Amino acid sequence: MERGKVKKKEKEKETQKEKIREKGREEKVKGKEVEQKIKQKEKQEQQERRKGKEEKEEKRTKQGKETNKEKEQFKGQEEKGENKDSTLTRTPLEPLEKNKQILVLGLDGAGKTSVLHSLASNRVQHSVAPTQGFHAVCINTEDSQMEFLEIGGSKPFRSYWETYLSKGLLLIFVVDSADHSRLP
Ligand SMILES: Nc1nc2c(ncn2[C@@H]2O[C@H](COP(=O)(O)OP(=O)(O)OP(=O)(O)O)[C@@H](O)[C@H]2O)c(=O)[nH]1
Ligand SMILES: [Mg+2]
Structure with missing residues (x-):
């Protein structure tokens, strides 16, 4: 058991x-x-x-x-x-001093390149080719240095305007006052 x-x-x-x-x-x-x-x-x-x-x-x-x-x-x-004379061409992405860059904008054919050319060389240049992209002009005076940056006014380059607007110290907007068809 x-x-x-x-x-x-x-x-x-x-x-x-x-x-x-x-x-x-x-x-x-x-x-x-x-x-x-x-x-x-x-x-x-x-x-x-x-x-x-x-x-x-x-x-x-x-x-x-x-x-x-x-x-x-x-x-x-x-x-x-191109862009010679008394001017200096450099890539627009490396401005001399970011806040000293003067932006030059305006519609294609307004006269931006012509204005910059006459500023730099004191001469008038005829039949200027349209700017394909950027055109930088550096003007040296005794006590200062200014860099003008033109962005082409043709449609494909206008999208860059906004990007560069915040980078410049000043904006010069060139208008062809004789071009009535494009004036507002
Ligand atoms: N009659 C006359 N023609 C001008 C004057 N300024 C510029 N032009 C002419 O207009 C044309 C266009 O001038 P540009 O300086 O190339 O114009 P832009 O604004 O740089 O044009 P994009 O580079 O295409 O944006 C050129 O053939 C110039 O010779 C002006 O004051 N009077
Ligand atoms: Mg131009």
Whole structure:
């Protein structure tokens, strides 16, 4: 009788142990699932971060391209020997002193380049070619230095006006008063 009881007790103990082991296994599985979920979330976050970085990079390269385009345009003008006389041509993106730049704007053909030419050389120049991009003129006097930056007045260049407006110290807006069809 005693032996039977002992055996029964042992059996009960064994089933309890089995139950505990089973619970342990279940918890392990649950733990793995949670681990997987955490990993998935981390992966997702990484992907989002990478996407954000790529978008930023794309934006930067776009801006860079625009800047290079401007620089090339300007370089082209320098190589052609335009904008000479007593003037100095430089990239408009590096003004001598940001707050000393005088912006020269106006519609195409208004006379911006002509005005700048006569200011710099005291001579009138006829048949001036339209400015394709930027045209910088640096005028040195005894005690100061002024940099005039003309941005072409043709439609493709007008989008740059707004960008450069905040960078200049002064704005000169040239109007052809004889061109009645374009006057408001
Ligand atoms: N008759 C006359 N012609 C002028 C005068 N000023 C400029 N022009 C002529 O008008 C044309 C256009 O002048 P530009 O100085 O190139 O005009 P702009 O404003 O620089 O034009 P974009 O560079 O295209 O924006 C040129 O053929 C000039 O010779 C002026 O006072 N009188
Ligand atoms: Mg011009």
